[in-house]
Amino acid sequence: MPWRVRRVWLLAVTLLALANALGAAQEWCPTRSFRMFSKATWRGLPQSSVMAMAQDIDGVMWIGTLDGAASFDGRTITPVPAVAGAPLRGLIAAIVARRAGGVYVASPAGVHVNNGAAWRLIPTRKAAVAMAETTDGRLWIADVEGSLWTLGSGDVWQQHNEVGAPAIALAAARDGSLWVGTDRNAVRLSGARTETVAGAPLPGRPGAMVVAHDGRVWIATLANTVHWTSGADGWHQAAFAAWPRGAFRCIAEDRKGRIWAGAFGGRVAFGNAETPWTVWAVQHGPFEAGVMSLLGDREGSVWFGLNALGLA
Secondary structure: OOHHHHHHHHHHHHHHHHHHHHHHHHHHOHHHHOOOEOOOOOOOOOOOOEEEEEEOOOOOEEEEEOOEEEEEOOOOEEEOOOOOOOOOOOOOOEEEEOOOOOEEEEEOOEEEEEOOOOEEEEEOOOOEEEEEEOOOOOEEEEEOOOOEEEEOHHHOEEEEOOOOOOOOEEEEOOOOOEEEEOOOOEEEEEOOEEEEOOOOOOOOOEEEEEEOOOOOEEEEEOOOOEEEEOOOOOOEEOOOOOOOOOOEEEEEEOOOOOEEEEEOOOOEEEEOOOOOOEEEOOOOOOOOOOEEEEEEOOOOOEEEEEOOOEEO
């Protein structure tokens, strides 16, 4: 082989190896892909621990912290206005986008309703820890005592006892049903029907729950496990190695159909029912202080609400 041809061939092989190495680094160590939104640099963030997130039908992202809520329009983080009914203070436990526009925001004072133009507060007997809006427009909440409620006409709360166990997590499905996470299982409410997932119970208490676009129900537990079900087939566990302090706090689906679960202990796991699962730790992203909330936005980004560090 002529020396010039040999040199070009060696250069090509070297460049190919380098490209493969860089591709692997970006896949498994994507720290360069993260953009940080801390309270120090984004003054509109009310507090630095992001506990809840949602994106409304207009594309605006809503952010709930340990002390108040804000919105992000893609350019600026803006605290909610200092008006009656707005969630200015207190732990924001959950945010849900309204089908009619705007959001529901849960705080210790009750449920704050934004219709896209104004706020109003609907007090609750006990603070809500989970919320979901079903396709019929009904808002469901689970309070700190595990009681299940819907918001009726005249802003009157109506209690429901169909589940027969304390409600811990809620998720609405596209078929109009509501899924309720209980201590070691989940119950599907559809009209007058109540169905409990059959088979062995979950190994731990649900930390968060989501219904994916394909109808599968996913639960991330405080026992550092993630499970899915289609209802009649029992629970299936996602395969990944557990880690110390791995209690899951949040779960979400991204635009690609991947399920993300974030843990108090500073890691995230992601995958779905058909693909292997991957775990990211502190060498992959800014997770060390704990991931408190997750959001897969409609533009394709995945947002991480961090403990004491803001957003990534």
